[in-house]
Amino acid sequence: MATQVEVYAGAVDKGLEGVVACTTGISSIVDATLMYRGYTIEDLSAHSNFEETSFLLWEDRLPKEGDLNAFRKELAENMALTPEQVKQLKALPTKGVHPMAWLRTAVSMLALWDADAQATDPAAQRRVAIRLVAKMGTLVALFDRNRNGKDYVAPKPDKSIGWNFLYMLKGEEPNAEMAKDFDTCLILHADHELNCSAFAARVTASSLSDIYSAVTSAISALKGPLHGGANEQVMLMLKKIGSMDAARTWIKEALAGKQKVMGFGHRVYKNGDPRAKVLAQLSQKLTAKSGEGHWYEMSKEIDDVMQKEKGLLPNVDFYSATVYYAMGIPIDIYTPIFAVSRVSGWLAHIFEQYSKNRIYRPRGEWIGKEGLKWVPPAQR
Numbered sequence: 001m002a003t004q005v006e007v008y009a010g011a012v013d014k015g016l017e018g019v020v021a022c023t024t025g026i027s028s029i030v031d032a033t034l035m036y037r038g039y040t041i042e043d044l045s046a047h048s049n050f051e052e053t054s055f056l057l058w059e060d061r062l063p064k065e066g067d068l069n070a071f072r073k074e075l076a077e078n079m080a081l082t083p084e085q086v087k088q089l090k091a092l093p094t095k096g097v098h099p100m101a102w103l104r105t106a107v108s109m110l111a112l113w114d115a116d117a118q119a120t121d122p123a124a125q126r127r128v129a130i131r132l133v134a135k136m137g138t139l140v141a142l143f144d145r146n147r148n149g150k151d152y153v154a155p156k157p158d159k160s161i162g163w164n165f166l167y168m169l170k171g172e173e174p175n176a177e178m179a180k181d182f183d184t185c186l187i188l189h190a191d192h193e194l195n196c197s198a199f200a201a202r203v204t205a206s207s208l209s210d211i212y213s214a215v216t217s218a219i220s221a222l223k224g225p226l227h228g229g230a231n232e233q234v235m236l237m238l239k240k241i242g243s244m245d246a247a248r249t250w251i252k253e254a255l256a257g258k259q260k261v262m263g264f265g266h267r268v269y270k271n272g273d274p275r276a277k278v279l280a281q282l283s284q285k286l287t288a289k290s291g292e293g294h295w296y297e298m299s300k301e302i303d304d305v306m307q308k309e310k311g312l313l314p315n316v317d318f319y320s321a322t323v324y325y326a327m328g329i330p331i332d333i334y335t336p337i338f339a340v341s342r343v344s345g346w347l348a349h350i351f352e353q354y355s356k357n358r359i360y361r362p363r364g365e366w367i368g369k370e371g372l373k374w375v376p377p378a379q380r
Contacts, residue, residue, distance in 0.1 A: 017267065021199065021360075026057060026348045027191040032271040036191055037061075045278050050162055050186040051075060054133055054344035057191055058126075058351060076157040078134035079164060081142065085113060086152050089139070094147035099140075099336050100223035104216055106139045107132070111212035118210055125354070128211045129347045136343045137161055140336040141168035162186055165340060170328070178327060181282055185323060188275045188316065189338055191345025193268070197221040197228070201346045205353040206360045218346045219339055228335040234263040234321035235331050238298055247298040251305045263318030264306050272313040279319035286326035295322040 027036045034041040037056050044053055048062075055063045055071050063071060081089070089106055111117040114131065116124040142152055145168075153171050155164040162183035166174040174182070191198070200221035204214040222228035241250045254261055266273055280300075287296040299322055306312045324334050 015267075021194060022202065022353075023356075024194065024349070024352060025060065026345065026352060027193050029193050029268050032269060032274055034192070034274050041188060041274050042278065045184050045187050048187060049160065050183050050190070050341070050344075051160060053187045053190050057344055057348040058129070072160075074130050075134045075161065076155075078131045079138055079155040079157065079161070081135065081138055081152070081154075082113070085110070086142070089142060090146050090152070094143065097147075098223070099143060099333050100219065100228070100339075102143050103139060103336050103339060104219045104223065106143070107136075107219060108212060108216045110135065110139075111210070114212070117212055120208075125211055125351070129351075132211070132215060132347065133344055134161070137165035137340045138168060140333055140340055141165060143336070144169060144330060144333055145171075161340075165337075166327070181286065181323070182327065184278065184282065185320065185337075186341040188278060189320075189341035191342070191348060195227070196224070197342065198346055198349045202349050202353045203360045205350045206357055208354075208357065208359075211347070211350055214350045215343060215346055218342070222335065222339055222342065228338045230262055230315075230317035231321045231324070231334045231338070232331055234318055235325050235334070237262050238295060238321070241298060244294050244297050244301065247301045251302050255305070255309055261302065261306060261312075263314055263321070264310075264312040266313075266315045269313070269315070273315045275316040276314040276319055279316065279323055280314070283319040283322040283326070287322055290326040290328075292326065295325060 025037070027034065036044060036053065037060055039048075039056070039062075044056075048056075051072050052063060052068055055068065088109065092102060092105060094102065110131070114128060116128050119125060119128070138155060145152060150171065153168045155168055159167070160179065160183060162185075163174060163179040166179060166182055194202075197218040201214045201218040204217040205211075225233065238247075241247050251261070253259075280296075280303075283296045283299065284293075287293045299319060303314050303318070306314075321334065324337065325331065329337065
């Protein structure tokens with residue numbers, strides 16, 4: 001009789017690397033090209049906006065002008081929190097709390113106020129999706145203001161999600177260029193094929209659990225430092241290094257000591273992350289404008305050495321760290337901002353999973369003991 005080890009031999013890869021788990025038409029990665037629904041990330045980041053990109057991810061087409069206006073109106077109408085929601089969310093602890101843990105709880109709580117939370121018809125599920133995309137930035141801004149003893153700032157319905165996030169976070173209107181640059185960051189992070197958090201969302205959705213549960217699963221996966229937390233670690237690394245002169249010495253010593261350098265390498269990209277190239281340009285521009293160009297110069301020095309000495313290229317996290325820092329965004333909410341963007345992609349994956357569902361039920365390759373027999377405690 002064949003053992004399970006023999007049956008499944010060769011079927012398991014560590015971390016499911018290279019294993020095709022499903023078919024998808026949302027986003028694709030081929031070599032160094034990332035596409036959303038057939039459009040390259042370079043094309044979308046240069047010409048689109050986050051609202052339009054979200055529509056594309058959900059509907060598999062770019063919206064006509066009327067479609068986009070209607071979509072924006074729906075988002076605007078759902079961006080604000082009710083007084084009751086603000087009251088209850090402000091009651092959640094913030095001292096010593098990981099921002100992603102707070103966000104995970106806050107998103108789960110939103111379901112309790114949503115009459116459509118358990119609905120299974122597509123129209124109701126789309127309303128839930130609109131509310132989640134509209135409110136994710138509002139939640140993150142509320143968290144940061146609340147922990148700093150500041151009042152909730154309501155969004156302006158005639159402005160975009162990106163513009164409103166910066167406004168609600170800081171309490172002052174961002175200039176048009178800053179809002180556009182932040183919007184570009186949201187586009188770049190909106191989806192990324194079958195990444196850990198998207199897969200978590202799909203697995204939960206495959207049980208036909210509700211959208212809030214699936215998105216909460218995705219947030220939980222994104223919270224991990226191996227997935228969403230790297231951009232935060234990049235900025236902490238740069239601040240620890242401190243200066244351009246120190247960066248040259250630090251990177252050489254780090255490589256000699258086989259120390260991990262955050263923000264480099266990628267499981268899928270072997271010839272460079274296309275998002276990193278866009279973010280590097282933003283980093284150079286924004287750090288110079290903020291009077292702290294040394295953050296970009298340090299990053300570039302580390303980047304050059306890593307490519308030359310290790311053949312490793314930066315991923316999306318490396319330059320996004322200095323982009324957000326130049327915008328005056330607190331370091332520990334970089335990952336929640338990731339969720340503000342990626343929720344649009346998670347929802348696209350949830351919709352796709354629902355549309356052709358089969359519950360995920362993989363098998364494990366047995367490597368444990370066999371043939372054991374129970375004996376009384378005194379004989380063990």
